[in-house]
């Protein structure tokens with residue numbers, strides 16, 4: 001299974017996965033415009049035949065916290081570790097950004113518990129996380145469970161690319177920066 005950032009070409013398969021579950025009320029539906037706008041949030045798991053077998057997104061809400069969302073695995077490929085790999089890839093990305101807190105709204109707290117997330121009072125989550133709830137059909141009677149995982153605070157480092165070094169001659173590729 002290859003884990004990589006999504007591209008615009010993945011959008012039809014990403015939507016097929018998410019909206020299959022959304023039609024059963026398990027996830028929020030997404031449109032091609034929404035996914036395109038947030039394409040940098042998305043990671044896909046691609047099987048050997050090139051098909052998208054899993055998807056997930058890391059949506060940053062505050063300087064410290066991000067939501068793991070739009071997480072979906074091909075119904076025919078569940079419980080093979082794909083969901084875990086997608087979330088772990090999103091966690092690596094969160095660490096690279098220096099985020100210290102991840103959360104999700106979910107009907108599968110048992111899955112997130114396996115990955116180190118604990119149930120949390122949703123009132124403790126950033127208010128920005130609620131903006132998507134406004135368009136949710138279950139807004140008045142939400143039964144999703146909020147889960148949270150603190151991330152180890154690691155110093156975010158940035159190394160200039162060789163291309164950038166051409167315009168920043170004083171920068172050194174071997175010198176990590178904050």
Ligand SMILES: CC(C)(COP(=O)(O)OP(=O)(O)OC[C@H]1O[C@@H](n2cnc3c(N)ncnc32)[C@H](O)[C@@H]1OP(=O)(O)O)[C@@H](O)C(=O)NCCC(=O)NCCS
Nearest residue numbers: 071072073078079080081082083084105106108110111114
């Ligand atoms: C939830 C979902 C992403 C899990 O993906 P998956 O690839 O089947 O999960 P994995 O195989 O990586 O499972 C990782 C661990 O979680 C456990 N697990 C998986 N689904 C679980 C569930 N529904 N309840 C409890 N534990 C679960 C697995 O047994 C495994 O445990 P192990 O490490 O002890 O073997 C997938 O079932 C899915 O797409 N569900 C529908 C959409 C959805 O609910 N998305 C979440 C929105 S927040």
